[in-house]
Amino acid sequence: MKAxxxxxxxxxxxxxxxxxxxxxxxxxxxxxxxxxLRLAAELTPNVYRPGLSVLLAENGRRSAGVxxxxxxxxxxxVSVGGRTLRVTSPNRIVxxxxxxxxxxxIGYYVRMAERMLPHLRRRPVTRIRWPGGVTEPPFFEKQLPxxxxxxxxxxxxxxxxxxxxxxxxxxxxxxxxxxxxxxxxLHVPQWRWHGVGPRVDRLVLDLDPGPRTGLAECAELxxxxxxxxxxxxxxxxxxxxxxxxxxxxARWRASDQxxxxxxxxxxxxxxxxxxxxxxxxxxxxxxxxxxxVLIDWSQNSPSKTTIxxxxxxxxxxxFVAAPRAWGEVADAxxxxxxxxxxxxxxxxxxxxxxxx
Numbered sequence: 001m002k003a004x005x006x007x008x009x010x011x012x013x014x015x016x017x018x019x020x021x022x023x024x025x026x027x028x029x030x031x032x033x034x035x036x037l038r039l040a041a042e043l044t045p046n047v048y049r050p051g052l053s054v055l056l057a058e059n060g061r062r063s064a065g066v067x068x069x070x071x072x073x074x075x076x077x078v079s080v081g082g083r084t085l086r087v088t089s090p091n092r093i094v095x096x097x098x099x100x101x102x103x104x105x106i107g108y109y110v111r112m113a114e115r116m117l118p119h120l121r122r123r124p125v126t127r128i129r130w131p132g133g134v135t136e137p138p139f140f141e142k143q144l145p146x147x148x149x150x151x152x153x154x155x156x157x158x159x160x161x162x163x164x165x166x167x168x169x170x171x172x173x174x175x176x177x178x179x180x181x182x183x184x185x186l187h188v189p190q191w192r193w194h195g196v197g198p199r200v201d202r203l204v205l206d207l208d209p210g211p212r213t214g215l216a217e218c219a220e221l222x223x224x225x226x227x228x229x230x231x232x233x234x235x236x237x238x239x240x241x242x243x244x245x246x247x248x249x250a251r252w253r254a255s256d257q258x259x260x261x262x263x264x265x266x267x268x269x270x271x272x273x274x275x276x277x278x279x280x281x282x283x284x285x286x287x288x289x290x291x292x293v294l295i296d297w298s299q300n301s302p303s304k305t306t307i308x309x310x311x312x313x314x315x316x317x318x319f320v321a322a323p324r325a326w327g328e329v330a331d332a333x334x335x336x337x338x339x340x341x342x343x344x345x346x347x348x349x350x351x352x353x354x355x356x
Contacts, residue, residue, distance in 0.1 A: 080110055083151060083173035087180055094133045094184070095318045100339075106179040108312065108339045113172035115346065116310045118356055122192035124155050124166030126305050127183035134184070134314050141183070142166060149177060155193055159303075184312045187305035190252075190261060202355050203234075203252050203261035204306050205269065206296040207245045210281075210289030215336070217293050218246040219329045221272055221280055226326060228268055235354045238329045239309050240336050242319035245293070246329070247306065251355045265297035309352055312339060323351040 075088045090103040109116075130138045144154055144165045153168040169175060169186070178186060191198035205225060207218040222238050225248050229236040234250040241247055252261055259267070269282040272295055281292045299306045307313070307321045322337040322345075 078106070078176065080173040080176045081171055083149070083171075083176075085149075085173065085176055085180055092133065094130065094182075095316070096133065096135060097316050098318055100318050102179070102182070105184065105312065105318075106176050108318075108343065109175040109179045110172050111343055111346070112310050113175050115350055116175065116308070117169060117171070119309055119352060120169040120186070120188060122168065122170075122194070123188035123308075124157060124193070125169055125178070125308075126166070126187040127178060127181065128185040128187065128314060129182045130184050130314050131182045134316060138184075138314055145181070149173075152177065184314045186308045186311045188308045189302060189305050190300055191302060198302060200252055200254055200261050200300075200302075203250050203265050203300050205248045205265055206241070206294075206299055206306065207248065208294040208296055209245050210292050210294060212291045213279075213293050215240070215245065215334055216332070217279060219334055221276060221293055221295070222246045222248050222329055223326070224272060224275065225268065228271065237323055237352050237355060238326060239321055239323050239352070240334070241307065242311075242313040242321045242336050243307075243315065247321070249309075249352070249355060261300040262297065265300045269295040269297040310342060325351055 075086065076090055078085050078087055087103070087106065090101065090106075092102045094100050094102055094105055124142075127141045128138050129141055130136065142164050144152065144167050148167070152174055153170050154165050155168055156163050156165050158164075167174070167178075169178070189198070190202050190204055191200045193199075207221055209215070209218055226236055226238075229248075229250050234252070236248060236250040239247040239249060257264065266282070269280075273280045273282050279292060280295055281288045282295050282297065283289070284294070284296075298304060309321050309323050311321050313319045313321065318339040319336045320339055320342045322342055324334075328334060
């Protein structure tokens with residue numbers, strides 16, 4: 001056990017406090033799975049505060065590059081930034097094709113918190129939950145459910161059909177709680193709440209490939225859009241959606257613009273269709289999408305949401321909505337990234353930081 005702790009603790013010093021952030025330990029050169037892990041105290045740089053209990057190390061496997069750390073077959077608890085969360089069914093397989101457990105999903109979100117939270121701050125979160133894993137039907141959830149921790153920050157927004165209490169994500173524990181709720185996908189609008197109302201701070205164009213098109217065709221259009229956005233002085237970043245296509249984000253300062261984001265995005269989509277009549281369409285009509293990429297500009301509507309960058313996707317594999325460098329988009333080998341790829345890039349600068 002001493003050897004095991006010696007393998008684990010140095011990896012988490014300075015990281016977000018959560019046992020699932022721990023990389024897979026090795027004993028005698030062999031990977032091990034931590035069958036039960038409780039953290040009743042915090043780990044901080046150069047300090048190990050008593051409370052860590054690691055039980056039963058045995059041969060295990062890595063799953064999609066993120067460790068399946070479990071706390072028992074049915075339930076356990078985890079401390080994240082001083083918040084204690086109850087975790088149910090930590091060993092439940094969420095992505096059967098990769099063997100990714102619920103514990104690994106929680107681990108992913110806590111490890112990515114520092115990268116994700118600046119982009120989520122003050123944006124109401126709509127969650128898509130997969131309680132039975134990705135092979136079972138999901139459901140959307142806007143309203144904060146009964147029994148949610150009282151420390152989850154919220155915002156009340158009134159719609160035509162009533163008022164909804166949305167959750168906000170301002171701390172790592174909120175992301176951990178979303179994952180405990182089996183919310184793989186987090187969707188947010190292109191605005192943040194400021195004082196008495198929303199303030200748009202970015203625009204997005206969703207390039208969605210239709211039949212007989214794919215990521216390569218999306219990349220061609222995205223690169224063209226980059227040129228247009230550059231010429232208009234709008235800093236921009238591509239995000240491979242983790243589903244099928246590419247999202248192109250641009251920083252938006254309303255005070256510098258004579259148009260709304262929706263007006264600007266529609267104009268850019270129309271220009272793209274004119275420049276690439278055989279490749280692009282801005283029409284949602286199914287027949288118009290055959291062999292073309294849909295440029296969905298409508299997600300700039302204040303009532304619409306888009307998958308938040310770095311969110312997992314509820315696909316057959318644990319793909320991520322991943323911000324990319326433009327050089328990657330220009331590469332013929334462009335592909336979607338998995339959760340393991342996103343974690344490995346944490347040592348690199350955040351491509352999306354230019355939008356903050």
